[in-house]
Amino acid sequence: MEKLTDNIKLLSNGKYRLPYCNCLLIEDDINCLIDSSPTDDEFVHLEGIKIDLIVNSHSHTDHNSRNNAFPGSRILLHPAEHSRAASGEEYLRAYGFDLFNVEDVRPLYLAAVKYAARPVDGEITDGQKISTGSVEFxxxxxxxxxxxxxxxLFPKEGFIFTADMxxxxxxxYAMLDSSVDDFIDSIKKLINLKPETIIAGHGKAIIKDDILPKLSAGIDEFYRRDEQILDRIRAGKHTVQEIADDGITFKGNFPQPRSIYWLHECIMDLKHLEHLERMGEVGCEEGKYYIK
Ligand SMILES: [Zn+2]
Known part of the structure; x- marks a missing residue:
């Protein structure tokens, strides 16, 4: 744990272990946690603190799995994430488990990622300001x-917490409502904010160097993957499953258990195919993609 300001502490910085993330603790008139899944050794720093409010960046379990550790707190989350925060079946559906055959991992998945259902108490929307007393974000x-x-965004403190960006x-971008177009637009939005400091949700949290070129490189990576997908179609692979077998986003090496990462690859390749369809570069007939 490290102190960022008089009121704000950073938990789990530098520990890239799933299903955990870097979190912010704001101790103020309202005690607020931004994301709730610090590592076990950092979670001890929250003992004895009455958390009034939890604001989750999104509903992935590595960002909200400890919401239930604070039963008296109010939970805020973007409305697109509400149903899967409250229902494990919805969580699996949103991850595409109903679209591709991964029945071997389906019964194990929720426990493996420490899924814990917790209904949400309120919404957050773009531009909304949340005050905890002396801190406003x-x-x-x-x-x-x-x-x-x-x-x-914490304007006064000069940083933005970007969670999984x-x-x-x-x-x-492995959920049914993930989108390559949205992701690219969000990177551009972040670039336009010209952040001097980013607090990221995983690994080394505090990033100050080369932020804009790194974000631009992220956009380039999407287009590089588009090209790799087009190459696979030219080579005779036409279904999402056939393309996913090559593991483009995992650079050919699926982590274990393979089937869950193959499912993620299927959805991410599908997202590229949707992106390429929108750009008029590919078409699709009965589940088979072709170059236009
Ligand atoms: Zn996530």
Whole structure:
């Protein structure tokens, strides 16, 4: 844990372990947690603190799995994420489990990622200002990774918490409401904010160097993957499953268990195919994609 300002502490900085994330603790008139999944050794710093408010960047379990540790707190989340925060079946559906055959991992998945259902108490929307007393931050809707994914801008303190938009690592976009177009637009939105400091949700949290070139490189990576998908279609692979077998986004090496990462690859490749369809570069007939 490290102190960022008199009121704000950063938990889990530098620990890239799933399903955990970097979180912010605001100790103020209202005690507020931004994302609730610090690592076990950092969670001890929250003991004895009455958390009044939890604002989750999105509903992935590595950002909200400890919401239930604070039963008296009010939970705020973008409305696109509400149903899957409250229902495990909805969480699985949103991850595409009903579209592709991964029945071997389906019964194990929710427990493995520490899914814990918790109904949400209220919504956050783009531009909304949230005050905890002396601290005020602003919601910045940054869809793409998931549709309801949000960052939080702290103008006075001079940083933005970007959750799963990390300048060094292109996050997955493996949910049915993920979108390559939205993700690119969100990166551009972040670039336009000209942040001097980003607090990212995983790994080394505080990023000050080369933010804009790193974000631009993230956009380039999407177009590079588009090209790789087009190459696969030219090579005779026409279904999402056939293309996913090559594991483009995992650089050919699926982590274990393979089937869950293959599912993520299927959805991410589907997102590129949707992006390429919108650009008029590919068409689709009965599940088979072709170059236009
Ligand atoms: Zn996420």
């Amino acid at each position: 602003q919601v910045v809707h940054l869809p793409g990774h998931t549709y309801g994914h949000c960052g939080f 990390h300048p060094d690592v292109l996050a997955q």
